[in-house]
Amino acid sequence: MNEIETDVVVVGAGPTGLTLAYELALAGVGTLVLEKLPSRNQQVKGGAIHARTAELLESRGLLEAMRNRAFPGPPVGANFALLPVPLDTTAWDTRHPSPIMLPQWEIEEVLEERATALGARVRRDAAVTAVEADDDGVTVTADGGLRVRARYVVACDGGRSTVRKKLGMPFPGRPGTFLAVLADIRLSAVSPLVPRERGHISTLTRRANGYWAMLIPLGDDRYRLTFGHDGGADQAGPTRDTPVGEDEITAALRAVYGEETVLGGVDNSSRFSDATRQVERYRDGRVLFAGDAAHIHPALGAQGLNLGVQDAFNLGWKLAATVQGRAPAGLLDSYHAERHPVAARVLHHTAAQRVLADPDPSEDVAALRDIFIDLMRLPDTNRHLTGLISGLALRYDVPGTHPLAGQRVPDADLRTDAGPTRLSALFGAGHAVLLDVGGVVPADVTLPGRVDLVRAKCATDLGAGALLLRPDGYVCWAADDAEACRAGLLDAVAEHLTTG
Structure with missing residues (x-):
């Protein structure tokens, strides 16, 4: 029996698992990916990268290599329920107005190359046969005489997840009808x-x-x-x-x-x-669930890959902070608290899309579809649906009173002492960012590691003088002036990001 140890085992080398492996390796966490297939699966699967996923990938310098592999052709807007009204992202202020189309295995190849370059290991032909969790860690047994002891395991092994089944985790929902x-x-x-x-x-x-x-x-x-x-x-x-x-x-x-x-x-x-299911808890002690292992839904709106990759961006920095002993209390549990409702909303609107997209609608559904098409032509309705499908409308329930708390910030142009840059370029190291655009952050502030202070000018009003941005680009705290910044900044860092 070949026995090894690592910080985290990721089960499944799809887009979710490989994104998570990249995020963990970027933070310096020992990561082993176990994949049951002997080589990359080139079966047809999801391959549409929506706007918010594109923003996150760009923030790590991963998007360009994927864009270079995209299918040729003119940009095409996203859709809701296959209805004949394109979704318009203009109102959401994004640099990625159209989905990027490429094969899923090309996405996986880019992610694996980047993750392994940072030190993550991918072991194929290693189907998991047993998962034993205790208070101190998890032991995973796989084909090939492999036995791995890890501090945490993340199941990213698809809708028929072996890890979920081995642990007896319920996967309630509705079976497929076709x-x-x-x-x-x-x-x-x-x-x-x-x-x-x-x-x-x-x-x-x-x-x-x-x-x-x-x-x-x-x-x-x-x-x-x-x-x-x-x-x-x-x-x-x-x-x-x-x-x-x-x-x-x-x-x-x-x-x-x-x-x-x-x-x-x-x-x-x-x-x-068109089966629809969601695991009840995204964390079970030292085992966590992401991607299709946590949720499945009808293939409408190209949501699956995007939902899973965004799970990984949410979980990666939190799990890394936990493994490295610098996570505030409750940080890892916030993964379930934030991402479970997001997937529940996707399951909800894909269920609605399934009715509207029925290829053989009843007379009543046909009438409903006609009315819904008219509603989609209204700017407010189109903006709402675009926000759902693209992920740009996502706002986490982050503690705090500032209006920006929990929101994404558009990829604004910035000017620093080192020259022009973009907001997205500040996140390449996977750190949190304290962005001072109003000159309100005290000159003598001392921040813990993995929180980068960037002082810049921005022609766009970002809505605050200083913004504390998580590694996944969402605002966890903001201040309008120097007094508010001095009073609450360090407490916010310790509450939302890191204790040291």
């Missing part, structure tokens, strides 16, 4: 019904001959195909683990896009359902 297919394909011939360029998702959906389908051009002869049967689940049909055959894809293509549309090849394929 199975659909997602596949990356190549077409050797196309009919006039096949879209020639990527556009808003509402223009790429069709329903015909007992099928519903969506075909997204990816460049050259490549397409991303999603399809299912009208009428919900077929009890005699395939199961979630039944391989998707080329004949099945061919039948769907011919039914929806005509006999002239000819399948040239299948690069990868998978099945998904």
